Amino acid sequence: MDKAASSRRRNAPAKANQSSARMSDVAKIAGVSAMTVSRAIHDPKSVTLETMNKIQQAIAASGYVPNRIARSLASQHTNIVGLVVPSLRNSLFAETIQGVADILGSSFDLLIADSGYSLKGEEAAVLAFLSQRVCGIVMHNTKHTQRSRRMVQNAGIPSVETGNLLPQPIDMSVGFSNHDAACAMTEYLIGKGYRRIGFVSLILRDNDRASERRRGYLTALSRHRIKAVDARMLEVPPGLRSGGMALVQLVEGPGVDAVFLTGDVLATGALLEANRRGWAVPGRVAIAGSDDSELQECVNPPLTTLRFPRYEIGRRAAGMLLDRLQGRSQGAASLDLGYEIIERGSV
Amino acid sequence: MDKAASSRRRNAPAKANQSSARMSDVAKIAGVSAMTVSRAIHDPKSVTLETMNKIQQAIAASGYVPNRIARSLASQHTNIVGLVVPSLRNSLFAETIQGVADILGSSFDLLIADSGYSLKGEEAAVLAFLSQRVCGIVMHNTKHTQRSRRMVQNAGIPSVETGNLLPQPIDMSVGFSNHDAACAMTEYLIGKGYRRIGFVSLILRDNDRASERRRGYLTALSRHRIKAVDARMLEVPPGLRSGGMALVQLVEGPGVDAVFLTGDVLATGALLEANRRGWAVPGRVAIAGSDDSELQECVNPPLTTLRFPRYEIGRRAAGMLLDRLQGRSQGAASLDLGYEIIERGSV
DNA sequence: TTGAAAGCGCTACCAC
DNA sequence: GTGGTAGCGCTTTCAA
Numbered sequence: 001m002d003k004a005a006s007s008r009r010r011n012a013p014a015k016a017n018q019s020s021a022r023m024s025d026v027a028k029i030a031g032v033s034a035m036t037v038s039r040a041i042h043d044p045k046s047v048t049l050e051t052m053n054k055i056q057q058a059i060a061a062s063g064y065v066p067n068r069i070a071r072s073l074a075s076q077h078t079n080i081v082g083l084v085v086p087s088l089r090n091s092l093f094a095e096t097i098q099g100v101a102d103i104l105g106s107s108f109d110l111l112i113a114d115s116g117y118s119l120k121g122e123e124a125a126v127l128a129f130l131s132q133r134v135c136g137i138v139m140h141n142t143k144h145t146q147r148s149r150r151m152v153q154n155a156g157i158p159s160v161e162t163g164n165l166l167p168q169p170i171d172m173s174v175g176f177s178n179h180d181a182a183c184a185m186t187e188y189l190i191g192k193g194y195r196r197i198g199f200v201s202l203i204l205r206d207n208d209r210a211s212e213r214r215r216g217y218l219t220a221l222s223r224h225r226i227k228a229v230d231a232r233m234l235e236v237p238p239g240l241r242s243g244g245m246a247l248v249q250l251v252e253g254p255g256v257d258a259v260f261l262t263g264d265v266l267a268t269g270a271l272l273e274a275n276r277r278g279w280a281v282p283g284r285v286a287i288a289g290s291d292d293s294e295l296q297e298c299v300n301p302p303l304t305t306l307r308f309p310r311y312e313i314g315r316r317a318a319g320m321l322l323d324r325l326q327g328r329s330q331g332a333a334s335l336d337l338g339y340e341i342i343e344r345g346s347v
Numbered sequence: 348m349d350k351a352a353s354s355r356r357r358n359a360p361a362k363a364n365q366s367s368a369r370m371s372d373v374a375k376i377a378g379v380s381a382m383t384v385s386r387a388i389h390d391p392k393s394v395t396l397e398t399m400n401k402i403q404q405a406i407a408a409s410g411y412v413p414n415r416i417a418r419s420l421a422s423q424h425t426n427i428v429g430l431v432v433p434s435l436r437n438s439l440f441a442e443t444i445q446g447v448a449d450i451l452g453s454s455f456d457l458l459i460a461d462s463g464y465s466l467k468g469e470e471a472a473v474l475a476f477l478s479q480r481v482c483g484i485v486m487h488n489t490k491h492t493q494r495s496r497r498m499v500q501n502a503g504i505p506s507v508e509t510g511n512l513l514p515q516p517i518d519m520s521v522g523f524s525n526h527d528a529a530c531a532m533t534e535y536l537i538g539k540g541y542r543r544i545g546f547v548s549l550i551l552r553d554n555d556r557a558s559e560r561r562r563g564y565l566t567a568l569s570r571h572r573i574k575a576v577d578a579r580m581l582e583v584p585p586g587l588r589s590g591g592m593a594l595v596q597l598v599e600g601p602g603v604d605a606v607f608l609t610g611d612v613l614a615t616g617a618l619l620e621a622n623r624r625g626w627a628v629p630g631r632v633a634i635a636g637s638d639d640s641e642l643q644e645c646v647n648p649p650l651t652t653l654r655f656p657r658y659e660i661g662r663r664a665a666g667m668l669l670d671r672l673q674g675r676s677q678g679a680a681s682l683d684l685g686y687e688i689i690e691r692g693s694v
Numbered sequence: 695t696t697g698a699a700a701g702c703g704c705t706a707c708c709a710c
Numbered sequence: 711g712t713g714g715t716a717g718c719g720c721t722t723t724c725a726a
Contacts, residue, residue: 020477020501022719033697038721048695063501068478069425070719072416073702080458080479089445089658091438098436101461109475111427112459114448128456130367131415132427154367154410240645265642272645275622295612295642298587298619311436369703380713385705395711417703420718 021062029058041066072133080109081321082129085140086117092264092291092310093140096162099314100138103322108135115141119206123148130155136321142166142173143208158324160317164208165336172324174317174335178209181306181339182216183223185260185288188304188341190224194258194286197221198232198250200243200270202263210235213262213290232256236266243269248277251285258286258347262306265291271299271346286347301345309337368409376405388413419480427456428668429476432487433464439611439638439657440487443509446661447485450669455482462488466553470495477502483668489513489520490555505671507664511555512683519671521664521682525556528653528686529563530570532607532635535651535688537571541605541633544568545579545597547590547617549610557582560609560637579603583613590616595624598632605633605694609653612638618646618693633694648692656684 027034032051040047040055047055058064072078083100085093101110111134115121123145129137130151137152137159144152152159152170159171164178189197199217201210214233221228231254236242243266250256261267267289274281281287281301289296292307316335323329374381379398387394387402394402405411419425430447432440448457458481462468470492476484477498484499484506491499499506499517506518511525536544546564548557561580568575578601583589590613597603608614614636621628628634628648636643639654663682670676 024719034720035697035722036695039696042721046695051695065474065477065498065502067480067719069416069419069480070702071721073420073704074719074721076702076721078416087445088448089438089441091436091441094436094438094441098434098461101435101459106471106475109458109479110460111456112448113457114445124453127412128453130412132456133414133416151412155412240641244645268642269645272647275647294587295615298591298616300619300622371703381704382713383711386712389705393711398711414703417718418705420720421703421705423705423718 020067021064022067023064025062026055026058026064029062030054078133078135079107080111080132080134081136081138081318082111082113082125082132082134083138083140084113084115084122084125084129086115088112088114090264091293095310096140096314096317099311099316100318101314103315103318108322117206119143119145119148123151126151135325136160138162138317138321141208142169142175143206144170158321160320162313162317164212165334166208169332169334172317172320172333172335174313174320174337176308176313176337176339177216178212179216179219181290181308182213182260182262183220184216184339185290185306185341186217186220187223189258189260189286189288189347190220190226192258192286192347195226196232196254196256196258197226198234198254198256198259200234200236200246200250200259200261200266202238202266203235210263217260229254238264238266240265240269240272243267244273244276246270247273247285247287251279256285258282258288260288262290265295267303267305268295268299271301271303275300281346288347292342296342297344304344304347305342307340307342313337367414368411369414370411372409373402373405373411376409377401425480425482426454427458427479427481428483428485428665429458429460429472429479429481430485430487431460431462431469431472431476433462435459435461437611438640442657443487443661443664446658446663447665448661450662450665455669464553466490466492466495470498473498482672483507485509485664485668488555489516489522490553491517505668507667509660509664511559512681513555516679516681519664519667519680519682521660521667521684523655523660523684523686524563525559526563526566528637528655529560529607529609530567531563531686532637532653532688533564533567534570536605536607536633536635536694537567537573539605539633539694542573543579543601543603543605544573545581545601545603545606547581547583547593547597547606547608547613549585549613550582557610564607576601585611585613587612587616587619590614591620591623593617594620594632594634598626603632605629605635607635609637612642614650614652615642615646618648618650622647628693635694639689643689644691651691651694652689654687654689660684 023037024034027037113125126148139161142161142164161173163175165175204211234246236246247270289303289305292305296303370384371381374384460472473495486508489508489511508520510522512522551558581593583593594617636650636652639652643650
């Protein structure tokens with residue numbers, strides 16, 4: 001065992017915690033000062049080749065792992081980005097998470113928390129992030145508690161809200177208009193001749209995305225002088241089966257000729273249920289979904305859906321954050337990445 | 348603006364970064380020492396009610412957000428757990444991630460990195476985590492570079508490997524035997540009378556899970572004196588379509604009476620492709636999958652699959668970590684959470 | 695190119 | 711129950 005790693009730690013705890021060598025240990029081995037080691041690590045060309053070699057050997061010999069905690073405290077900034085999502089197991093958010101992670105790469109670490117779809121949960125995550133002194137924050141939500149907003153603003157760090165685009169972001173935002181997208185899809189259905197159009201979404205409470213989509217649906221109806229019928233609008237829990245049940249309820253209850261199911265895999269569940277019952281799609285009922293994925297394309301008939309650039313949203317969000325952190329941009333910015341209607345066979 | 352928050356910061360940067368008050372600011376406002384503020388925050392009952400009230404007011408007045416960086420440096424431990432997964436957008440790993448997050452709750456923060464399915468990627472993540480001085484590590488993988496293993500061992504922190512159970516974990520492990528599960532499913536197919544059984548998995552290279560499953564398939568065949576046929580074993584990329592193509596290749600090529608597709612949504616893709624072609628399942632071909640989810644249950648016919656307790660694995664992994672961190676347990680431990688064969692209509 | 699000194703904001707430790 | 715002192719391991723700043 002190398003002596004540099006063993007002859008230290010003023011108050012070595014009883015447990016056999018072989019915590020790593022410190023920078024000063026490396027310096028001692030290399031015969032230089034700690035400052036020089038620091039420079040060698042963070043600005044290699046500020047050090048002679050010879051010094052560099054000695055230091056690299058010393059690092060290898062001692063198994064030194066730089067201590068970012070100390071670095072952060074001394075330099076007064078971290079390389080940690082905080083990300084809050086409503087849920088970690090939802091594949092839609094997962095796309096965005098991956099987008100963020102891919103852009104942050106190896107130069108930033110990613111602290112992730114889920115809000116459990118609650119504003120209070122988001123607030124708790126934000127507080128934890130600020131406590132860790134993250135250098136930037138991404139929130140997959142544009143609705144927040146007042147305290148969350150205030151904390152993020154006062155923290156003096158860049159933030160990006162993703163998802164439903166709102167007029168007054170805290171700082172930067174990337175996303176699309178759920179209202180416009182849902183309105184467009186509803187008008188698409190109307191254009192195809194459907195008039196008795198059902199609308200299914202997740203529970204609206206605390207869910208700005210679902211609320212906005214319902215609003216878009218209503219906008220489209222009203223534009224075309226179609227009366228909104230309460231019985232044709234459902235709020236349901238997430239899940240395939242849930243979508244299937246909603247479809248059956250709308251078809252066998254109020255009677256609809258088309259259903260637009262937004263959120264999660266509701267539409268896919270509806271289509272699979274129609275398959276199971278032998279209902280012609282379209283014919284007995286047309287089905288439109290949102291949140292396109294490979295699955296929507298592989299079912300029979302393939303689903304007509306809205307597509308949102310979720311992965312790209314993550315990438316752009318992280319990109320905007322980095323631009324600010326690295327001084328390539330300043331000030332607020334809002335980016336609308338839009339939506340697409342993917343026309344397939346279910347309408 | 349409160350003066351405590353404005354009359355400080357020796358070298359205030361030019362940019363309008365309103366970084367937060369320090370503990371000593373709070374102490375000054377409350378008329379106590381910094382130590383007392385520290386105690387009030389972390390051990391409320393060690394302080395009189397009166398002192399507590401003054402401090403809470405001071406915190407509110409100054410907008411103080413505790414600095415965990417400083418706390419970590421001084422106390423020599425963090426409340427950050429590191430988690431490496433092969434991918435963030437894969438819903439299977441997402442289950443485990445959510446399980447970990449749910450157990451860590453609000454007392455620990457979660458640093459997440461994806462390895463991009465590469466051992467070198469995992470190594471980079473591990474190094475970053477150790478640099479952040481995480482207090483524990485969870486790795487969704489049981490195959491590592493030698494350097495990864497060594498670093499984790501030397502870090503002197505608890506670690507949990509999840510997924511494919513191996514005889515020599517670094518520290519603790521939770522998961523199941525991919526070999527046994529795949530072997531059991533193959534024997535199940537054999538028991539149903541199938542003899543020309545195809546096997547489809549993701550690319551084996553660097554993927555211990557896929558390799559182990561292939562090995563399990565071969566074990567089952569050999570136990571029943573069935574000759575393994577290379578042409579019946581496929582390695583394919585992930586994805587629904589990929590599964591569909593594999594099915595077609597095996598049915599129209601070497602000719603099989605059953606196919607066992609392991610990994611991701613391969614089996615679902617195969618079933619949907621069979622639907623599209625009007626192939627009877629079973630009949631023309633039986634299909635067995637792995638990684639059960641609601642989707643497998645909603646397709647037609649519902650898929651017979653292996654089920655792994657992925658969410659529970661995350662919970663138990665985090666639980667074991669916490670038990671160690673909070674002194675409720677010591678030493679290595681390995682937990683086999685097993686698998687289930689879910690019998691449905693596709694075999 | 696290198697080094698010495700002085701903190702970063704907090705907690706461990708000991709005294710009161 | 712409370713406070714003073716001395717660091718935690720690094721970087722900033724300035725001097726050599």
